[in-house]
Amino acid sequence: MPVLEREQPKGPKDSNVLPKLPVPPLQQTLDMYLKCVEHLVSKEQFRKTKVIVEKFGAPGGAGELLQKKLLERRDKIDNWVYDYWLEDMYLNNRLALPVNSSPVMVFPKQTFRDRNDMLRFAAHLISGVLEYKALLDGRALPVDHARGQLAGTPLCMEQYYRLFTSYRLPGPKQDTLVAQKSSVMPEPEHIIVACKNQFFVLDVVINFRRLNETDLFTQLDKIMKMADNAEERLPPIGLLTSDGRTQWAEARSALMKDSTNRDSLDMIERCLCLVCLDDPCGLDLNDTNRALQMLHGGGHTKIGGNRWYDKPMQFVIGMDGVCGVVCEHSPFEGIILVQCSEYLLKYMRGSPSKLVRAASVTELPAPRRLHWKCSPEVQGFLASSADNLQRLVRNLDMEVYMFRLYGKDFIKKQKMSPDAFIQVALQFAFYRCNGRPVSTYESASIRRFREGRVDNIRSATAEALAFVKSMTDGKSSVPAAEKMKKLWDAINAQTSYTVLAISGMAIDNHLLGLRTIAQELKMEKPDIFTDETYWTTNQFILSTSQVPTTVEMFCCYGPVVPNGYGACYNPQQDHIIFCVSSFRDSTETCSAVFAKALEECLVEMRDLCNKCNAAAKPSDQKEGAAKPVKNGSKP
Incomplete structure (x- = not known):
């Protein structure tokens, strides 16, 4: 079974005009690998690794054969790494989607005076979604172009066309990313509305006419009244999608034994997106709590069942004003989520709601409640899923922190890349907390190439380590000018690796x-891939991503390893938003402690820059060598 069943677009394929992703020279990758890991493992371990790597890359060695096969693969398909990466990063991962995989975009908090206000907002949002989808269907979305390093290069647009056509199907060992097939007579387009843990079909095209906002409001009002009917409420089946992927696959197989459940699953799996109408969460609505509500809904005792995590786009609208998007990450990267979200928020601000308060003049068929038949086996799965989600809720330690002392404008005045500067600060903060460097992941877009997704910028460079040691271990003994030189070295090393990554050479x-x-x-399996160094340096204790926005909102996600941090950041002109996550059951992490250290490190880096004026920078520093870099978002 193919991992991705791609829908063939009617128009010209944007990615065909782009170059194929290159396969880097083998020796270049092996040399860079040794450079990236040397300072992260013991000297004894590195000696062993160096011997293993040299054997792998020797003439006639395993590396030579595998490189030859990889080059042959590149010649045959559009993107040699796409399927490999998709399976490794997402489809083979058995962890639950909420927190572990699905990022969220938190919108500005809304103020709804009553239920009608909330439904007007929802109708306006759905109208924007349909406008955006019309652009996608007509292939009318302008082509993105790179900014920052290698600016102006056109970027692959294929990820956009998966926003509303994809579904992640759970499997016992591997999930499948399915694209909806086009047909001669497509069924009416519909979205699924989740309300009070129930699911309703809302047709957005009836008799070949797209519903206007008045119609959408009328239908949403009917749905809320249907959901209020306690006698008809069914078990919170959505909880099953919050479980581990193998457990959900088993539960789905049990559901599929009944035709009623098969029909309901089919309607959800083929919908454009979900709109989740949430009850108030009952918490203080600070940034951190709004992020938590979006990430997991507070568990089964709150809103955690009012979701269907397999669908790429879930728009959440809470009666208490908590709004945003929950994203199933496998079809597209964070920048695609940002672009779609910004379009919708700008649409809603710039286009006054066309809602008329009078009832719809068109007699519309009532939305349909999806029904479920719950056998004792399914009820057992539901109980287990509820418990597992609750454990995840209790375990997540989230800190959304706004650093207000400066933003990217100050960093640019130093002629440094804001992204590189913040990455060095993250290394500094971790070292301050733990006294050691750790393997770090920063996603870098490779959309310059056909079907490009991301590669990894390994931000834990030797140069960054030298700088943070000078700021901690040698705090009083290292002169400021030398610290500044080391900071520049770290910035330039980060920028150089970024260019490698976005050029397909990481x-x-x-x-x-x-x-x-x-x-x-x-x-x-070649020794290089069983070597302790390979596995320890592929455990990314720091999983980081720059997700910049031009509209007031922020992105967050969970850690990717039990003893790690997720660190998403959004640099603005005069402030930086950090979303730091970790797990409470790890004795090695604490999100509040890390955020506090990050603040201190950013202040010390500012003070160092202010102390060392432009004339004090190294004479061989080339003007503009560290321009701002803008990359894609989380894996």
């Missing part, structure tokens, strides 16, 4: 390709 995708080719050839 190491992580390449090593993944070599490893997967070896599996396909049924070779004994």
Whole structure:
């Protein structure tokens, strides 16, 4: 079964005009790999790793054969790493989607005076979604172009066309990313509205006419009244989608035994998106609590069942004003989510609601409640899913922190890249808290290439470590000018690796390709991939991503390892929004402590820059060598 069943668009395929993703030279990747890991492992371990890597890359070695096969694969398909990366990053991952995988975009808090206010907002939002989808259907979305490093390059647009046509189907060992197939006579388009843990079909096209906002408001009002009927309420089936992927696959198989459930699943799996109408969460609505509500809904005792996590786009609208998007991450990257979200918020601000308070003049068929037949087996799965989600809710430690002392304008005045500067600050903060460097992931867009997704910027550079040591271990003994030189070295190392990554020359995708080719050839796994260094440095204790926005909102996600941090940041002109996450059951992490250290480190870096004026920077520093870099978002 193919991992992704791609829908063939009617118009010209944007990605065909772009170059194919290159396969980096083998020796270049092996040399860079050694450079990236040397300071992250013990000297003894590195000596062993160096011997293993040299053997792998020697003439006639395993690396030479695998590289040859990888080059052959590149010649045959549009993007040699796409399927490998998708399976490794997402589809093979058995963890639950909420917190572990699905990022969220938190919109500005809304103020609804009553239920009608909330429904007007929802109707206006749905109208914007339909406008945006019309642009996608007509292939009328302008092509994105790169900013920052290598600015002006056109970018692959294929991820946009998966926003409303994809679905992640759970499997016992591997999920499948399915694209809806087009047909000669498509069924009426519909969205699914979740309300009080129930699911309703809202047709947005009836008799070949798209519903206007008055009609949408009328239908949403009917749905809320239907959901209020306690006698007809069914078990919160959506909780099943919040469980581990293998458990959900087993529960779905149990559901599929009944035709009623099959019909309901079919309607959800083929919908454009979900709109989740939430009851108030009952919490103080600070940024952190709004982020938590979006990430997991507070568990089964609150709003956690009012979701269907397999659908890529879930628009959440809470009666208490908590609004945003929950994203199933496998079809597209965070920047696509940002662009769609910004379009919708600008649409809602710039286009006054066309809602007329009078009832719809058209007699509309009532929305349909989806029904479920719950066998004892399904009820058992529901109880287990509810417990597992509650554990996840209790375990997540989230800190949304706004650093207000400066933003990207100050960093640009230093002629430094804001992204590189913040990445060095993250290294500084972790070292201050733990006294050691750790392997770090920063996503970098490779949309310059056909079907491009992301590769990894390995931000834990030797140069960053040298700088943070000078600011901590040698705080009083290292002169400010030398610290400043080390900061510039760290900034430039980060920027150089960023350029490598966005040019398709980073190491992580390449090593993944070599490893997967070896599996396909049924070779004994090469030592480089069983070596302790490879596995420890692929455990990303710091999982980071820059997700900049031009509209007031922020993105957040959970850690990717049990003892790690998720660190998403949004640099604005005069402030930076950080969303730091970790797990409470880890004795090695604390989100509030990390955020506090980050603040202190950013202040010290500012003070160092102010102390060392432009004349004090190294004479060989080339003007503009560290211009701002803007990358894609989380894996």
